[in-house]
Amino acid sequence: MARLARALYGTGLGPREVLRECYGVDLPDEFFLLYEADPELLFHFTNQPAKLATPLDRGGPPEPNPMSKNERDVVARDPDLLPIVQCVNDRAGFGGKFLCYRLSELEAGRPTVFVVEYYPTADSPVTRAADSLLAGLHAHHTAHLAWLEKEDRATASHSGGGTVTEESLTVAQEFLVEIEDLRRRLSRPH
Numbered sequence: 001m002a003r004l005a006r007a008l009y010g011t012g013l014g015p016r017e018v019l020r021e022c023y024g025v026d027l028p029d030e031f032f033l034l035y036e037a038d039p040e041l042l043f044h045f046t047n048q049p050a051k052l053a054t055p056l057d058r059g060g061p062p063e064p065n066p067m068s069k070n071e072r073d074v075v076a077r078d079p080d081l082l083p084i085v086q087c088v089n090d091r092a093g094f095g096g097k098f099l100c101y102r103l104s105e106l107e108a109g110r111p112t113v114f115v116v117e118y119y120p121t122a123d124s125p126v127t128r129a130a131d132s133l134l135a136g137l138h139a140h141h142t143a144h145l146a147w148l149e150k151e152d153r154a155t156a157s158h159s160g161g162g163t164v165t166e167e168s169l170t171v172a173q174e175f176l177v178e179i180e181d182l183r184r185r186l187s188r189p190h
Contacts, residue, residue, distance in 0.1 A: 005052040005061045015053040022052055023082065025103055028111035030134050031084065033186050041175050042144055043085040043137060046071050046098070050084075070098075070118055077120045080104050084133060086118060093143030099129055099136045134186065138179045145172040 001022055008018040019027050027049065035045065035053050045051075047068055054060025074083045081100040090096035097115050105112045113136040115129040130136035152164035 001048060001052060002061045006056065009056045009061075015055060018055075019049050019053060023049065023103065023106075025106040027101070027106065028132070030111060030132055030182075030186055031101075033182060034133065034137075037182060039178050039182070041137065041178065042088045042093075042095070042141060043099075044088065045085055046083045049082065070120075073120045074098055074100065074116055077116065077122060077124055078126055081114065081116065081126065082106075083116075084113070085137070087137075087140045089140075089144050089147070092147035093140035094129060094136065095140070095144070099133060099140075100126075101133070134179060134183050138176065138183070141172070141175045141179055145169070145176060148172050 005018050005022055008021050013021070016026070016032065031049075032053070035050055048071065052061045054062075070086075071083045074081050080102050082103055083098040083100045085099050087094040087097055087099060094115050096118050098118060098120075099113045099115055102112065102114060111132040113129045113131075113133050114126050115136075116126045117124050130139055148164050148169055152169065155163040
């Protein structure tokens with residue numbers, strides 16, 4: 001796939017067109033907005049399609065650019081899934097799992113995301129997570145903040161106070177503000 005993307009960039013195509021050719025569907029604006037912003041939030045982009053979205057003049061896509069074993073396992077589990085991000089903080093939200101687009105949903109113009117475990121098997125459940133990637137990430141970060149607040153309350157009676165720092169709570173709140181800002185940017189007319 002990386003070789004194909006490199007060849008397509010060589011013809012003068014941009015990231016949107018390259019990914020369209022690679023996957024046969026248009027990826028939503030939110031993917032490109034999130035990829036360009038590259039925020040430090042509680043997720044990691046998967047190797048593909050993110051690295052395929054990097055044009056030659058910015059050093060990409062790297063070759064070879066294999067999918068990670070876990071990404072390949074997701075596609076083997078359900079070839080209609082396209083893993084986009086792995087959420088971190090496995091104690092809250094979608095932590096430790098992949099958020100994926102379905103190619104058939106994208107073909108129908110819907111950016112719905114689905115969740116599947118990080119080490120999927122043939123029997124791993126695939127469940128609808130949210131109407132969009134940003135909505136899924138918002139839900140994940142909301143759950144993370146709720147988990148921190150619950151953890152803080154549960155440990156508040158310990159000598160010296162709770163085990164969650166004020167800084168951790170502030171950062172978790174800032175994560176939500178950043179996602180909300182990305183959502184606003186996405187809703188602005190182009």
